[in-house]
Amino acid sequence: MKRRDFLRLTALTSLSVAIGVDNRTNQAFGAAPAYDLAVVTGASPQKITSAAIDALGGMTTFVKRGDVVVVKPNIGWDRTPEYAANTNPEVVAAIVRLCLEAGAKKVKVFDRSVNDPRRCYVQSGIADAVKKAGGEVSYIDERKFRDVKINGSVLKSWPLYTELMEADKVINVPIAKHHGLSRLTLGMKNWMGVMGGSRASIHQKINESLVDISMAIKPTLVVLDAVRVLTANGPQGGNLKDVKKLDTIVAGVNQVAVDAYGATLFGMKSSDLGYVRIAAQNGFGPMDTARMKIRKISI
Amino acid sequence: MNTPRRIRIAVQAAFLLLFVFLFLQTESKGNDDLGYPVKLFLDFDPLILITTLLSAHAVAAGFLLSIIVIAVTFIFGRVFCGWICPLGTLNNMVGSLRRSKPRISPRWNTAKYLLLVFLIVSSLFGMQLAGVFDPLSLLIRSFSLAVYPALSSATNAGLDLLYGAPNQSVNAFGEAVAAAAKKLYLPFQQPFYEQGWFIGILFLGVLGLNLVEQRFWCRYLCPLGALLGIFSRWSFLKRSVSEGCNECGACTRVCVGNATPHEKDNWKPTECLYCRNCDDVCPKNAVSFGFGSKQPTGSLNIGRRRVVTAALSGAVAVPLIRTVPLAKQGFHNPALVRPPGSLDEREFLQRCVKCGECMKVCITGGLQPTLMEAGLEGIWSPVLVPKIGYCEYRCTLCGQVCPTGAIKRLTIQEKEQVSIGTAMIDKGRCLPYAHSTPCIVCEEVCPTGKKAIWLEEVTVRDADGNVITVKQPHIDLKTCIGCGICETKCPVIDRPAIYVTSIGETRSKTNKLLL
Numbered sequence: 001m002k003r004r005d006f007l008r009l010t011a012l013t014s015l016s017v018a019i020g021v022d023n024r025t026n027q028a029f030g031a032a033p034a035y036d037l038a039v040v041t042g043a044s045p046q047k048i049t050s051a052a053i054d055a056l057g058g059m060t061t062f063v064k065r066g067d068v069v070v071v072k073p074n075i076g077w078d079r080t081p082e083y084a085a086n087t088n089p090e091v092v093a094a095i096v097r098l099c100l101e102a103g104a105k106k107v108k109v110f111d112r113s114v115n116d117p118r119r120c121y122v123q124s125g126i127a128d129a130v131k132k133a134g135g136e137v138s139y140i141d142e143r144k145f146r147d148v149k150i151n152g153s154v155l156k157s158w159p160l161y162t163e164l165m166e167a168d169k170v171i172n173v174p175i176a177k178h179h180g181l182s183r184l185t186l187g188m189k190n191w192m193g194v195m196g197g198s199r200a201s202i203h204q205k206i207n208e209s210l211v212d213i214s215m216a217i218k219p220t221l222v223v224l225d226a227v228r229v230l231t232a233n234g235p236q237g238g239n240l241k242d243v244k245k246l247d248t249i250v251a252g253v254n255q256v257a258v259d260a261y262g263a264t265l266f267g268m269k270s271s272d273l274g275y276v277r278i279a280a281q282n283g284f285g286p287m288d289t290a291r292m293k294i295r296k297i298s299i
Numbered sequence: 300m301n302t303p304r305r306i307r308i309a310v311q312a313a314f315l316l317l318f319v320f321l322f323l324q325t326e327s328k329g330n331d332d333l334g335y336p337v338k339l340f341l342d343f344d345p346l347i348l349i350t351t352l353l354s355a356h357a358v359a360a361g362f363l364l365s366i367i368v369i370a371v372t373f374i375f376g377r378v379f380c381g382w383i384c385p386l387g388t389l390n391n392m393v394g395s396l397r398r399s400k401p402r403i404s405p406r407w408n409t410a411k412y413l414l415l416v417f418l419i420v421s422s423l424f425g426m427q428l429a430g431v432f433d434p435l436s437l438l439i440r441s442f443s444l445a446v447y448p449a450l451s452s453a454t455n456a457g458l459d460l461l462y463g464a465p466n467q468s469v470n471a472f473g474e475a476v477a478a479a480a481k482k483l484y485l486p487f488q489q490p491f492y493e494q495g496w497f498i499g500i501l502f503l504g505v506l507g508l509n510l511v512e513q514r515f516w517c518r519y520l521c522p523l524g525a526l527l528g529i530f531s532r533w534s535f536l537k538r539s540v541s542e543g544c545n546e547c548g549a550c551t552r553v554c555v556g557n558a559t560p561h562e563k564d565n566w567k568p569t570e571c572l573y574c575r576n577c578d579d580v581c582p583k584n585a586v587s588f589g590f591g592s593k594q595p596t597g598s599l600n601i602g603r604r605r606v607v608t609a610a611l612s613g614a615v616a617v618p619l620i621r622t623v624p625l626a627k628q629g630f631h632n633p634a635l636v637r638p639p640g641s642l643d644e645r646e647f648l649q650r651c652v653k654c655g656e657c658m659k660v661c662i663t664g665g666l667q668p669t670l671m672e673a674g675l676e677g678i679w680s681p682v683l684v685p686k687i688g689y690c691e692y693r694c695t696l697c698g699q700v701c702p703t704g705a706i707k708r709l710t711i712q713e714k715e716q717v718s719i720g721t722a723m724i725d726k727g728r729c730l731p732y733a734h735s736t737p738c739i740v741c742e743e744v745c746p747t748g749k750k751a752i753w754l755e756e757v758t759v760r761d762a763d764g765n766v767i768t769v770k771q772p773h774i775d776l777k778t779c780i781g782c783g784i785c786e787t788k789c790p791v792i793d794r795p796a797i798y799v800t801s802i803g804e805t806r807s808k809t810n811k812l813l814l
Contacts, residue, residue: 118662119327143459203740233748233749233750235743236743238748
């Protein structure tokens with residue numbers, strides 16, 4: 001399915017949701033793996049990433065030969081990997097490699113950083129790791145934002161990054177971190193990195209806005225990096241005392257489900273996260289982790 | 300064209316290219332260290348060596364390289380001006396658009412010496428003004444703050460046209476050109492500077508003077524040229540004219556330095572740029588340059604009264620310029636947020652040569668030239684304007700490029716301990732305070748390990764009378780380093796509801812807030 005068709009479908013499904021048809025949108029497209037989530041723990045970030053994707057049927061389930069794939073990590077901050085402010089570079093590189101092995105024509109990696117992009121890309125280790133894995137790293141070009149109709153409860157339209165919107169497949173690779181307002185930043189909040197304009201203003205209605213934006217950009221796959229998580233002073237940290245090593249990867253196709261599970265990594269309930277609650281109430285995904293089919297692996 | 304002149308042009312081109320290359324390298328690539336010695340040209344500048352030595356009684360180690368230039372001048376004369384100086388080369392290029400007989404009396408040659416005397420005497424009294432007129436400082440400043448931003452802006456305007464065209468192949472062409480331009484010369488992001496246009500006009504003025512007379516700046520104004528001219532008086536390499544000279548005057552028409560080459564025994568080594576034009580043009584081939592010539596040369600006669608007047612002016616300028624309130628102990632301009640690692644204000648001004656390298660390299664573009672915020676002596680010195688760009692927490696580039704040590708080179712660990720000011724909240728504009736609207740952006744972006752902005756959860760009423768909870772930000776004065784990212788990223792974008800002023804800066808003993 002082309003990205004544009006997908007968007008059209010998204011618009012239609014959101015419309016159907018709006019008029020009261022309960023529809024688990026993610027079932028409307030793509031493969032339906034045997035599990036809702038794969039949760040893998042182990043010492044090697046690269047191995048647990050591969051194992052998690054394998055548990056969901058392998059990368060070929062998600063990426064077809066000739067696809068242009070966007071892998072969207074969090075490269076928001078000028079921090080080195082041990083500070084757990086950006087996605088783990090080994091996790092990102094592993095995904096890029098798997099996409100290429102699955103036959104992707106191109107794998108693009110970018111993020112609209114908060115700190116200086118050059119420092120974020122280099123200091124996070126992501127630019128280097130992705131280049132070595134064969135992916136294309138690019139800085140955000142402000143010319144490439146286009147207004148996209150969202151028709152959400154708060155965001156009616158927003159400039160989003162065209163390279164992401166025009167990709168055949170999108171893989172969201174957030175890191176799990178503390179956040180002062182939304183409590184945690186997981187998968188849905190990672191989309192702020194492809195929002196143009198004055199994106200900081202969405203903090204006024206953060207939960208509704210995150211749901212709106214997430215429903216406009218549906219990923220093919222979400223791989224949540226919890227190799228190291230930031231438990232306080234998020235989202236950029238800066239103190240190693242706030243970093244906890246969980247050596248965990250959570251993967252799934254439904255971003256609400258992944259974020260719901262992400263909450264439990266911090267000892268929280270999924271309903272503690274406003275955006276997960278609102279998304280679930282609107283039928284965009286499940287938030288009851290007890291009812292999810294979860295494949296847990298330890299390697 | 301004979302060989303010396305051809306070699307001279309090649310050498311000029313090479314140094315100009317080296318200058319441009321180093322200039323383009325004065326930009327972050329994302330690593331902690333810049334990697335290139337971008338301030339190299341300034342390190343070789345003896346005018347800055349001498350004036351900094353006099354004003355600050357200290358000098359950055361790199362400046363010892365400028366002793367080489369002094370030594371070279373003692374041996375070969377003002378070859379620095381004629382062969383190396385990139386501003387001289389640009390003057391040459393523009394001047395070649397017009398070649399005419401000198402129209403200005405050669406007596407005006409002395410103006411540059413008087414300026415030199417003025418600058419040296421004022422530096423003796425602790426005021427560093429040389430950077431305003433020093434040719435290398437002037438060139439780097441003009442390139443950084445005006446020429447390069449204008450070039451980038453023009454290129455981007457062209458690219459926007461291609462990019463916005465309703466034709467896909469034109470768009471693709473635009474992308475290809477953009478990629479090439481980025482690789483070749485475009486900055487990472489479009490720079491914007493206060494007074495960019497003004498510094499640009501002054502620079503165009505310097506270049507435009509070449510249309511009055513070629514190398515006008517070098518002949519009449521350049522204080523570095525004057526300094527080297529004085530050394531050149533005793534240079535070993537001298538011009539001599541053989542008996543074949545019939546005083547046709549061809550050499551004078553091509554002389555770019557007012558060296559009176561047609562007066563056989565009155566050639567002025569202080570004014571000669573050793574460009575070899577006279578040698579090249581002489582129809583009798585009577586001109587030669589060599590060591591140990593016994594031919595008499597013209598002397599430098601500035602005029603004792605004029606020198607005394609210039610020296611007195613330099614001495615008087617110092618207290619006069621310091622009659623402003625800023626010179627008062629304990630008086631601080633809140634807007635004067637200096638780059639991290641800057642020395643205490645007085646020492647800072649004794650060293651800063653206004654070259655603009657720190658502003659060029661500033662990763663967010665937040666470092667801007669002052670106009671009168673730091674007084675006349677501080678004109679075009681760097682100040683952080685967080686509304687334009689903040690100080691990146693782990694970036695130390697400004698200290699790496701500062702040629703004089705006005706901004707100390709800090710390690711990242713040292714920099715984390717340095718405060719350049721303090722953030723304050725404007726409760727009348729802040730969303731959670733004034734408008735019962737959630738927002739935590741300042742806290743989110745605050746980079747210190749323990750955040751210097753902390754949130755207090757309070758219940759307030761919104762416009763409809765509903766009770767809601769918001770998180771109101773507070774500043775931890777002990778932790779805030781004044782980096783200004785909170786001001787840059789504040790969603791109240793026109794006049795941010797949080798802003799940084801200079802109080803609490805580590806470098807000052809008096810601009811303190813905490814006990």
